[in-house]
Amino acid sequence: xxxxxxxxxxxxxxxxxxxxxxxxxxxxxxxxxxxxxxxxxxxxxxxxxxxxxxxxxxxxxxxxxxxxxxxxxxxxxxxxxxxxxxxxxxxxxxxxxxxxxxxxxxxxxxxxxxxxxxxxxxxxxxxxxxxxxxxxxxxxxxxxxxxxxxxxxxxxxxxxxxxxxxxxxxxxxxxxxxxxxxxxxxxxxxxxxxxxxxxxxxxxxxxxxxxxxxxxxxxxxxxxxxxxxxxxxxxxxxxxxxxxxxxxxxxxxxxxxxxxxxxxxxxxxxxxxxxxxxxxxxxxxxxxxxxxxxxxxxxxxxxxxxxxxxxxxxxxxxxxxxxxxxxxxxxxxxxxxxxxxxxxxxxxxxxxxxxxxxxxxxxxxxxxxxxxxxxxxxxxxxxxxxxxxxxxxxxxxxxxxxxxxxxxxxxxxxxxxxxxxxxxxxxxxxxxxxxxxxxxxxxxxxxxxxxxxxxxxxxxxxxxxxxxxxxxxxxxxxxxxxxxxxxxxxxxxxxxxxxxxxxxxxxxxxxxxxxxxxxxxxxxxxxxxxxxxxxxxxxxxxxxxxxxxxxxxxxxxxxxxxxxxxxxxxxxxxxxxxxxxxxxxxxxxxxxxxxxxxxxxxxxxxxxxxxxxxxxxxxxxxxxxxxxxxxxxxxxxxxxxxxxxxxxxxxxxxxxxxxxxxxxxxxxxxxxxxxxxxxxxxxx
Amino acid sequence: xxxxxxxxxxxxxxxxxxxxxxxxxxxxxxxxxxxxxxxxxxxxxxxxxxxxxxxxxxx
Numbered sequence: 001x002x003x004x005x006x007x008x009x010x011x012x013x014x015x016x017x018x019x020x021x022x023x024x025x026x027x028x029x030x031x032x033x034x035x036x037x038x039x040x041x042x043x044x045x046x047x048x049x050x051x052x053x054x055x056x057x058x059x060x061x062x063x064x065x066x067x068x069x070x071x072x073x074x075x076x077x078x079x080x081x082x083x084x085x086x087x088x089x090x091x092x093x094x095x096x097x098x099x100x101x102x103x104x105x106x107x108x109x110x111x112x113x114x115x116x117x118x119x120x121x122x123x124x125x126x127x128x129x130x131x132x133x134x135x136x137x138x139x140x141x142x143x144x145x146x147x148x149x150x151x152x153x154x155x156x157x158x159x160x161x162x163x164x165x166x167x168x169x170x171x172x173x174x175x176x177x178x179x180x181x182x183x184x185x186x187x188x189x190x191x192x193x194x195x196x197x198x199x200x201x202x203x204x205x206x207x208x209x210x211x212x213x214x215x216x217x218x219x220x221x222x223x224x225x226x227x228x229x230x231x232x233x234x235x236x237x238x239x240x241x242x243x244x245x246x247x248x249x250x251x252x253x254x255x256x257x258x259x260x261x262x263x264x265x266x267x268x269x270x271x272x273x274x275x276x277x278x279x280x281x282x283x284x285x286x287x288x289x290x291x292x293x294x295x296x297x298x299x300x301x302x303x304x305x306x307x308x309x310x311x312x313x314x315x316x317x318x319x320x321x322x323x324x325x326x327x328x329x330x331x332x333x334x335x336x337x338x339x340x341x342x343x344x345x346x347x348x349x350x351x352x353x354x355x356x357x358x359x360x361x362x363x364x365x366x367x368x369x370x371x372x373x374x375x376x377x378x379x380x381x382x383x384x385x386x387x388x389x390x391x392x393x394x395x396x397x398x399x400x401x402x403x404x405x406x407x408x409x410x411x412x413x414x415x416x417x418x419x420x421x422x423x424x425x426x427x428x429x430x431x432x433x434x435x436x437x438x439x440x441x442x443x444x445x446x447x448x449x450x451x452x453x454x455x456x457x458x459x460x461x462x463x464x465x466x467x468x469x470x471x472x473x474x475x476x477x478x479x480x481x482x483x484x485x486x487x488x489x490x491x492x493x494x495x496x497x498x499x500x501x502x503x504x505x506x507x508x509x510x511x512x513x514x515x516x517x518x519x520x521x522x523x524x525x526x527x528x529x530x531x532x533x534x535x536x537x538x539x540x541x542x543x544x545x546x547x548x549x550x551x552x553x554x555x556x557x558x559x560x561x562x563x564x565x566x567x568x569x570x571x572x573x574x575x576x577x578x579x580x581x582x583x584x585x586x587x588x589x590x591x592x593x594x595x596x597x598x599x600x601x602x603x604x605x606x607x608x609x610x611x612x613x614x615x616x617x618x619x620x621x622x623x624x625x626x627x628x629x630x631x632x633x634x635x636x637x638x639x640x641x642x643x644x645x646x647x648x649x650x651x652x653x654x655x656x657x658x659x660x661x662x663x664x665x666x667x668x669x670x671x672x673x674x675x676x677x678x679x680x681x682x683x684x
Numbered sequence: 685x686x687x688x689x690x691x692x693x694x695x696x697x698x699x700x701x702x703x704x705x706x707x708x709x710x711x712x713x714x715x716x717x718x719x720x721x722x723x724x725x726x727x728x729x730x731x732x733x734x735x736x737x738x739x740x741x742x743x
Contacts, residue, residue, distance in 0.1 A: 077711040077712070077714070077715045078708070078711070078712070078715075078731070078732070078735075079735060081708075081711065083702060084695065084698060086695045086698075086699060087695070087698050087699045087702045088702075089699075090699035090700075090702070090703060091699070091702050091703055094703050095739070095740075095741065095742060096742045097742070098741060098742045098743045099743065100742070100743035171740075174743050178743065210725070211722065211725060211726065211729070212722060215720055215721060215722050215724065215725030215726075216706060216709040216710075216720050216725050216728070217706075218704035218705055218706050218709075219700055219701065219704050219706060222704060271733075272729070272733045272736055272737050273729045273733070276736075276737065277729075277736060280741070281704055281705075284703055284704070285704075334743075335742070335743055339742065339743065341740070341742045341743050342742060344740050344742075345740065345742055348739065348740065349735075349739055480741055481741045481742075481743060484739065484740060484741040485740065485741065487737045487738075488737075488738060488739075488740045491737065491738050507734065546743075550743065
């Protein structure tokens, strides 16, 4: 294409993006079409990829197409395999895309669509994509080393230890929160509970089918599993309408929590092939399909956004969760903008598949852009609902009231009209008894997604099927994260305990498997139980804790990246990672301070504990209040410990930067020396 | 146009085969000189179990 045409095209993209962002940001008092968000995202991502990622690739990281990657040098047909870049892209995207980019934007929609959307766009282009890209490349240049190993080698032993503790901490908090979202989505819902319960025998059946009947035919088995899951969704309607069967599948939140804890333990201890692997395949199959369907649905329906750009809750008084727009909008949306967890994937399987160094740009930066687009779609799904309905679904009973009339009246008083009759009709149309107090984001997302799907295909007659399809999809996602996360946590614990007593490190020794599984499940089970018993719905305290932990891990990853860039003699471009690092430090440290010390009991853990302490004497059940006080203090301690650990790694990094920049220490990166690629000629 | 479409479909199929470990199984069979069978698949699962179990899934 001639240069002039290219220049005009990119100017047109920039102008369209600027127009779309202006419409999103400046239009007041009237609803806008969701396509403005899609256009803004498409243009920002295109510009970010074309110009910013190219700048990073050529000026900062100096990607070298002639340098052999570990997939070439160490190719063994198992872990290290040269793979087509599009295949690695799909593989990487399937690993990084989870429930986070769906749930976070839905919760952050309580501020209106504007803050979340802008953070998703800017956070991804300048933060999340950069983190994923640079960590992927640095891992490729170190034979696929993990983030913990890179932190230990480049920053120091303290850095490695802190990365390890942060990763374990985030896994535990993540699993507790994820399980709570499933509990809140399935409580009192026989249809949803039946469908999800059926996915367990379906996964076991898939495992047996794969091993005994059609060895290795995973795609075929996944399609079979998907058909069975669809049948389970359809039969769920019959179950929910049968007085006998509905009774068997109607569970309270506490019962569901116990079931999920027992399930998590079993999934960690059972052989991988029997439950974990087939469920992972099924979940990935459904995930890729649903994300494509949602994108197609939004483009076909082009829905209007009913949520205003900014709500009155930017002051921190929102019913969904307490806390003002800064910093809480930024920690509520992690995965769609910047997620520390991605650095584990970027320094895990993916670097061992990269065929050419130059492909890290497309895989690392590009896949995160795709995930960010998923977050934009979740924001659209949440904001197409009537705001009153959105708040009725997402607000806990402890804030808006237990009875439908009371909750509807409270939300209407807040400025978002909704009636108990409207909510009853909506609940009936999606096949639920009630939609009030379904905190956690998943049910609200399911309603939004079901409405978009129903308008594309089937109309209101199939709204209930689409709703339960969406619930099944989210719960399946989350339970897969639970299976995999518990097992990863178990292995991490076994690795560490093996240094204390060797047999505990043996990953096939059953006493070690059972004890470490119990420790990990017990840890996240504690957070789940705490959330279930929390009168404010649990999400108010646990989701921010998860967001803080996740972004503190991103802080660790960016510290590692900045250190390496300085040691590569590219300090003049250090702002590429230093700027997102500074922003993340300000966000996470401010959020942690508020969550620990804010005098408002709805925000600060210690203030809430203090308030409860004044009520304990007059309370009918003092033991319950004492437990809530303990939980608050523990949450405050967890946030405090995480911040202290990251402060230590920041200090250690700063010292290392200063030693290198002042010339006291030789700037030497610990990467594998250059080896000319056998494919250099074809590259040239 | 048809050529591009065919290439696109091939890449999608290859991506799905990689995501769903079918390619990994094919590589395993080729490297060991085996043909697909219950025993071969069981051996493949055993060899890859630890790597698979350590593979995190993001939030």
